[in-house]
Amino acid sequence: QVQLVESGGGLVQPGGSLRLSCAASGSIVAIRRMGWYRQSPGKQRELVSHITSTGSTNYTNYADSVKGRFTISRDNAKNTVNLQMNSLKPEDTAVYYCYADAVLGDGLQYGYWGQGTQVTVSS
Numbered sequence: 001q002v003q004l005v006e007s008g009g010g011l012v013q014p015g016g017s018l019r020l021s022c023a024a025s026g027s028i029v030a031i032r033r034m035g036w037y038r039q040s041p042g043k044q045r046e047l048v049s050h051i052t053s054t055g056s057t058n059y060t061n062y063a064d065s066v067k068g069r070f071t072i073s074r075d076n077a078k079n080t081v082n083l084q085m086n087s088l089k090p091e092d093t094a095v096y097y098c099y100a101d102a103v104l105g106d107g108l109q110y111g112y113w114g115q116g117t118q119v120t121v122s123s
Contacts, residue, residue, distance in 0.1 A: 020082065020119075040093060
């Protein structure tokens, strides 16, 4: 099995910054894609950003609402992914979930979620 542990959420004022981190552990052969989703009350879970590794190249994707403000990065050797969030807005308030597509010893790929970390942007 694979465990994803998130950290870095909290309360920040509008215009402030936070950095989320997620570490994957377990019987992992490789992680192709890691990313972040978020869910606010009454809304569906939505993609924030993901980063896909193919060999030595990482490809990133961002939701339009966070482009230019959020930056995703990963350390393939450590199976970690980070989300640097700048210029935060009240509408960024949500529970943020880490996600990973992990290949296990059976050669198959499975999707895993973290437990979520609360981000609140408020004055």
